[in-house]
Amino acid sequence: MPLQQANTLAPLENADQEFLWTLNFGPQHPATHTTLRLILTLDGETIVKAVPDIGFLHSGFEKLGEDLDFNQYVTIVDRMNYISPIANEIAWHHVIEKLMGIELTPRCKYLRTILGELARISDHLLCTGAAALDLGAFTAFLYAFHQREVLYDIFETASGQRFHPSYTRVGGLAFDISDDFVRKVRDFVKDFPKTHGDMCRLLNRNRIFVERMQGIGVLSKEMAIDLSSTGPMARASGVVRDIRKDEPYLAYPDFDFKVVCAEEGDCYARYLVRMEEMLESLNIIHHAIENLPSGPVNVDGDSKAVFPEQMSVYRSIESMIHHFELVMPNRQWTPPVDEVYGCIESPNGELGFYVVSDGTGVAYRARTRPPSFIHFAVFPYLIVGHQISDVVAVLGSLNIIAAELDR
Amino acid sequence: MPFDALCNNLRERFGSDSFTTSEFRDNRRIHISPERLLPFLKTLKEDCGFDQLSELGGVDYLKYPGARDRFGLWYILLNTTTGERVIVKTLLNEPDLTIASVFSLWKGADWMEREVYDMYGVIFDEHPDLRRILMPEEFVSFPLRKDYPLCGRGERHNFPVITRAES
Numbered sequence: 001m002p003l004q005q006a007n008t009l010a011p012l013e014n015a016d017q018e019f020l021w022t023l024n025f026g027p028q029h030p031a032t033h034t035t036l037r038l039i040l041t042l043d044g045e046t047i048v049k050a051v052p053d054i055g056f057l058h059s060g061f062e063k064l065g066e067d068l069d070f071n072q073y074v075t076i077v078d079r080m081n082y083i084s085p086i087a088n089e090i091a092w093h094h095v096i097e098k099l100m101g102i103e104l105t106p107r108c109k110y111l112r113t114i115l116g117e118l119a120r121i122s123d124h125l126l127c128t129g130a131a132a133l134d135l136g137a138f139t140a141f142l143y144a145f146h147q148r149e150v151l152y153d154i155f156e157t158a159s160g161q162r163f164h165p166s167y168t169r170v171g172g173l174a175f176d177i178s179d180d181f182v183r184k185v186r187d188f189v190k191d192f193p194k195t196h197g198d199m200c201r202l203l204n205r206n207r208i209f210v211e212r213m214q215g216i217g218v219l220s221k222e223m224a225i226d227l228s229s230t231g232p233m234a235r236a237s238g239v240v241r242d243i244r245k246d247e248p249y250l251a252y253p254d255f256d257f258k259v260v261c262a263e264e265g266d267c268y269a270r271y272l273v274r275m276e277e278m279l280e281s282l283n284i285i286h287h288a289i290e291n292l293p294s295g296p297v298n299v300d301g302d303s304k305a306v307f308p309e310q311m312s313v314y315r316s317i318e319s320m321i322h323h324f325e326l327v328m329p330n331r332q333w334t335p336p337v338d339e340v341y342g343c344i345e346s347p348n349g350e351l352g353f354y355v356v357s358d359g360t361g362v363a364y365r366a367r368t369r370p371p372s373f374i375h376f377a378v379f380p381y382l383i384v385g386h387q388i389s390d391v392v393a394v395l396g397s398l399n400i401i402a403a404e405l406d407r
Numbered sequence: 408m409p410f411d412a413l414c415n416n417l418r419e420r421f422g423s424d425s426f427t428t429s430e431f432r433d434n435r436r437i438h439i440s441p442e443r444l445l446p447f448l449k450t451l452k453e454d455c456g457f458d459q460l461s462e463l464g465g466v467d468y469l470k471y472p473g474a475r476d477r478f479g480l481w482y483i484l485l486n487t488t489t490g491e492r493v494i495v496k497t498l499l500n501e502p503d504l505t506i507a508s509v510f511s512l513w514k515g516a517d518w519m520e521r522e523v524y525d526m527y528g529v530i531f532d533e534h535p536d537l538r539r540i541l542m543p544e545e546f547v548s549f550p551l552r553k554d555y556p557l558c559g560r561g562e563r564h565n566f567p568v569i570t571r572a573e574s
Contacts, residue, residue: 054540054541055539055540055541055542055543058541058542060550062526062551063550063551063557064557066557067557098432098433099432101432223514225458225459225487226458226459226513226514226515227513227514227515228459228460228461228462228513228515228516228519229515230461239487241487241490246490247433247490336431337472337473338431339431339434339466340431340432340434341434341462341481341483341492341494343461350461352461352462352483354462354464354481354483356466356471356479358470358471358472359472364466364470364471365466365467367462367464367465367466369461369462369464373518373522374515374518374519376518377515377517377518381514406541407541
């Protein structure tokens with residue numbers, strides 16, 4: 001098929017609409033936060049049409065997924081939604097373990113749950129904080145980022161890496177947590193409600209903030225379903241769906257938490273849903289860290305899915321062979337020759353992977369279902385009819401992460 | 408509606424040999440030929456309550472063990488009321504890589520179909536705006552096809568090489 005020029009303005013290019021003009025928003029703009037471009041058609045300050053142009057950050061992650069093995073690719077999925085990297089890792093290995101039929105140990109399930117919920121708080125803090133920053137509320141942003149720093153510290157304590165932990169492995173985690181981790185999570189659970197309260201008091205009834213968010217970018221329930229939106233986006237529009245409840249995974253069946261929903265579907269509703277979800281996540285973390293099961297963090301070594309302990313590799317020939325077999329490209333895991341779709345409730349919505357396996361330790365096809373990509377497709381429907389200054393409010397409430405958008 | 412009941416329902420409507428099914432873990436799949444896809448999905452949406460297209464993607468089966476068809480497409484449908492999922496799979500072969508677009512059923516298919524076109528060159532009939540989405544518009548290959556090398560083809564060969572003395 002021959003390539004065609006982008007058809008951004010075709011229906012409007014006639015004489016009686018000459019007063020319309022075009023504005024390029026991005027790819028480098030402080031309010032887009034990441035590299036994405038919008039081609040806006042304006043009538044005065046009102047947006048008549050918006051055409052997103054993406055792909056500036058495309059780096060072939062899915063092609064790399066067909067080349068790296070199950071444990072190596074975790075370093076790449078980390079870099080998709082880099083605001084909550086551990087949620088991507090959990091999603092990836094959730095699907096791989098579903099493919100291989102591995103049942104995790106209770107301790108690993110709890111730890112992954114805690115990390116996943118910490119990632120959710122981290123993501124929501126960035127989204128709400130940056131939305132506030134774009135609308136001129138600088139203080140709330142600083143409060144949010146202070147807590148994100150604490151969260152990064154917790155991830156570093158667990159995995160040794162601040163930003164991209166690469167902490168999960170097939171059948172478990174890279175290594176068990178230390179007592180220091182438990183102490184830091186407990187401190188966080190104790191301190192966070194104060195920050196959350198401060199942010200709520202700064203923003204929830206802040207007149208400038210509320211007036212710029214309320215009634216802007218309304219997504220109706222029917223549209224939310226039709227446009228495939230999930231997560232906080234869909235819940236703010238009244239779609240009562242949370243994969244943690246509907247298709248439980250990890251240790252979520254053990255916890256009692258609410259699915260936060262709103263009906264308005266505007267930017268303010270999305271903001272409120274995210275704020276409330278943070279408290280629910282905190283509740284889950286609190287219960288999980290206090291009831292953390294003891295026992296091994298990895299599945300049984302006999303399953304040949306996980307690496308043996310480092311000291312036994314040095315001391316016994318069996319463990320050494322076992323380790324060797326897992327790292328050699330022609331040995332590794334032997335999953336069934338089949339394909340599987342699995343998904344988790346990532347902070348942004350349904351994050352899924354469709355893995356086609358040809359029976360080797362490398363995925364034949366590792367398709368990502370990225371929530372940012374799906375949600376950014378909704379953007380043109382939300383912004384039409386609003387003012388140009390509302391672009392930042394709507395973008396801020398969608399939480400578009402360009403690395404996940406373009407992969 | 409349980410999967411078996413759903414399949415019986417669909418068999419009554421489309422004929423008993425119109426599709427085959429398979430299951431793996433909790434994935435329930437319906438395999439259907441590409442010509443029948445659109446009316447089939449329309450029935451699933453309008454009569455069986457699968458109101459959301461949760462995911463749409465493709466795969467190139469060129470080097471897959473035992474595969475006879477070149478491209479596969481999956482449509483993962485979700486019933487947002489009951490939380491049921493069903494995967495509809497279809498297979499495509501060269502030279503006719505054309506399939507009906509499901510944009511008329513779900514607006515969410517817009518960008519997902521554009522991505523499949525961008526990566527595999529599958530053409531979605533009656534898609535309102537089928538052009539590349541992630542790759543640059545002047546790009547000529549389809550990068551996720553299995554005959555496209557990991558390091559690219561031609562992109563890097565033309566990069567200027569700067570030596571230390573020149574810089």
